[in-house]
Amino acid sequence: MSEGRIPRQFIDDLLVRVDIVDLIDAHLPLKKTGANFVARCPFHTEKTPSFSVNRDKQFYHCFGCGASGNAITFLMEFNRLDFVEAIEDLAAFVGVDVPRESFSAQTSPQKKDDLNNLYQLMEQAAQFYTEQLHAKAGAAAQDYLRRRGVGEQVLRDYRLGYAPDAWQSLSGRFNQQALLDAGLSVKNEAGHVYDRFRGRVMFPIRDKRGRIVGFGGRVLDDSLPKYLNSPETSLFHKGREVYGLYELLKKNSKPAQIVLVEGYMDVVALAEYGIDNAVAALGTAASQAHAELLFRFSAELVFCFDGDRAGREAAWRAMDAVFPCLRDGRQVRIMLLPQDEDPDSLVRKEGVERFRARMREAQVLSDYFFAEAGRDLQLTSLEGRAQLVGKTRPYLEKLPAGIFREMMFARLKTLSDISHLDVLQNEATLNRNVRPANPHAKGRMTSARMAIALLVQNPKLAMRPELQEIDWSTLVFPGVELFRHIVEAILAQKPANTAVLLESYRDSSEEKSVKALAFLDLLIAPDNIESVFCDALASLIKQSAENELERLLSKKMLTPDEKESLRKLLAFKK
Template sequence: MSEGRIPRQFIDDLLVRVDIVDLIDAHLPLKKTGANFIARCPFHTEKTPSFSVNRNKQFYYCFGCGASGNAITFLMEFNRLDFVEAVEDLAAFVGVDVPKESVSARGSPQKKDDLGNLYQLMEQATAFYTDQLYAKAGAAALDYLRGRGVDDQLMREYRLGYAPDAWQSLSGRFNSQALLDTGLAVRNDAGHAYDRFRGRVMFPIRDKRGRIIGFGGRVLDDSTPKYLNSPETSLFHKGREVYGLYELLKKNAKPERILLVEGYMDVIALAGSGIDNAVAALGTAASQAHAELLFRFSAELVFCFDGDRAGREAAWRAMEAVFPCLKDGRQVRIMLLPEAEDPDSLVRKEGVERFQARVRESEVLSDYFFAQIARGLQLSSLEGRAQLVGKARPYLEKLPAGVFREMMFTRLKTLSEFNTLDVSKNESTLNRNARLQSQRDKTRMTAARMAAALLVQNPCLAERSELREIDWSTLIFSGVELFKNIVEVIWAQKPATTAVLLESYRGSDDEKPVKGLAFLELLIAPENIENVFLDALAGLLKQSAENELERLLSKKVLTLEEKESLRKLLALKK
């Protein structure tokens, strides 16, 4: 969660203010059935509706795929947003502002108003750079772009510009401290600020909401560095952003696949040829964070690299980074270009259709991985096959549990002829046992499960005096730690609804079991809920007392305190 950025109380109040039925119905038409509202699940393909929304609990659950959560979770999953973005969208839905704080590059708290000023400065700087591109000073930059086939429409779409070759182009126009905060200015040893970008074609970098968060600048001569990016700031974290994503999503919110290329000009040149699904990493290697970001918008990623040695090394690093992201249903391909070609030159030489065919026919990650890992090994020998297992296994163990992981281990077994390599078999057994245990749990309604589910679904029950009087040290039953934790969280947070309570568990180890309790069908009339809860609680106390009595009776020597406890328990049993 982001309590450090968005006050927890605001998030709780927001969840109370919103009606999840109205929210989801605005994205997905719902139909009322009994106490719930239903629809076909937006998170998996199905013919009959299994997606259920409960207005009282402010919670949704899919009986088909298990997707569940509150209003924030729905926006995160449906619109592929991160937590902060989902809270901001939810706040906009109910018409309130988010009192958000951030941490500046200098480590001090930065207010929302300050961030707004920085975004405004980035917008103004972009407008200045654009004006300079079409001014006399930008003639060489304009010629360079047009020589690369970038027409005026593309320049406007990507808001390209030019930073004059001068030390103080921005400093005389904008606040010096704000320029330093956004990385547009640098301070020298003497304490004087000067422009970071000078004599460069400017590529504004936008986040998913279209806000300018940083810049990339390219020189027009042979000076170095060829490309210069904004530094890390309160607005810009290059390891978590890619260039061109905003423009891509503006044209297609759910692309069939996303092509990750190496540079700004690759993205723009491909867009100029009608290939609108390309993005680029921002001067860093493709990372797990990049992959997770892109997988939110498409189930297939294609990593496109130059065919030279540097490109091949980059492809391998990208493959390593993406392994932990490869859940079932996701696919990665590796596309190595012919030597001395980049995406722009290849499209011009072969045409758009052939380039798109190369993308579709590019090597799937599994084939690429095993081809690379087996390179130089003599698989006809026992030693070579043993080396293959030794090299491949550490990578495969990074894969998330699922069908793809099992199939990768199966392929390794086939290639190595190592039939006792049983990781995939063990995974399958563990997963099957987990599913069977889950099914058994669902059919068994113990007093503990009933009491915990009623608490989660009706947090107000935690105020009953019977709970306040419990001696937790004597409460012994399966699930007691979770039950106690739920009670303590409700006492501490005082959540008004189940949705607010669930938010307290976001990202915790107990999130999944608490979600399971939230949508457990109890079939209890509202007027009977309190009595059923008290009966279940009484059953737990009785069970714990019996457990304690059995423990004391089995002891040969008792302390004075234990003797007193035994006396009381025996008296209660009469």
């Protein structure tokens, strides 16, 4: 459960309060060059600096890899934080507390102290389970773990424990309502409260900060259910967490590859063999949230599945989760295991080096996807190729715009032999007309590009009377809708600088375009910005009027409104 939304005004004020140069320089030494500060980019390998930070715009941009954004984006990318974590870190950097908006009365939010108490309870429960594993009651669990080859170091690293086979081991030690809130106890229809986990090896599930948010419990024999997980609570959301991520990052904060396996014991067994870059989904299929979480820490994911029919079906379902996440530079491999093997059994049978080789040799997603999609289809026939298109296109359309998306559609064209297959681009029109500036590019910038870029970089220009009095219905040029949207956004929000304006476009369809405009090098002296903007705007208005006049004059019959428009345009031209 959230503590409440962070007020938008606080976020805007925070971006005004922080100096992005000071923030980035604290993480990455910057060197002043002209109006900007530069460094070698932290987001890709390079020999000469192409990472530039502008103090006036409060914005960074890498001309090498295209990374760009404001102070919040930098913390998210550099420290691999989610949005809220980045806000909290940025607030700490400038020495302020993060306020929270209150929910409506119906939502009954828990206070921060309540959540802290639950975290403390989970920690105490984990300690209790650890003590029980090493007590007389845990003898059978110790024997089970020894048979599975789990050593003392891995026991400590993953804080494994044991839940005694008793109905009320916890309730006599901790507050009953708190146990229910944490998902450690269950209340039946008769109102009796009892421990959720009994007679099981316990696997604490930790979030990225090391806080215990839930547990997984495994039986010591073949009884069902084999695994039992914590329910959804204010601390635990299984669709957004993976087991073993905290332990992985503690050993390697920037793993080259992360392997997603199916079970807790697979993670623990691989760690015992020194393969400590494995994590597990928590009793649910891999989700988009899982993929996005893991991609924050590694550019390559390996999805490990059993090689049977169920494993292949799980691998295909994973396409739904990962395709929306596959931006350029990210890669997924599919690793199908031999029949009747899991990672635990296979690493014991074949040894660690062979298992690592399987990880390296795992099939890249593109090859697996098209091979699996074409399975049982007669691609020599028109019908078979049409089926291939129908089966694959819904997935490909989920891919983010970029080179990988284009190449996947190109491969489908080749396999299906359909030369006219459209490659759908989800870019806005302006993304095709307004592109990031190349500092070495030659050629005159269009009036539209100049005007919109100046507006993004200098939001105060929206206050010009020429803009506030404009008749938008008379303007027709590529990018006019984005231009209008930016003007309206500035007038409504009154952002103090470019960084604040950019924040209002986060995760929107226009974000990429606005970012591209924000770091265009317009080569205009500060004293000339307003006059250049007014000239560009006047040029747009004039060109739109001429285009509309030409259109009306070419028509044989005009409506009364068109006649009035023509009269105004002819008067305007004089």
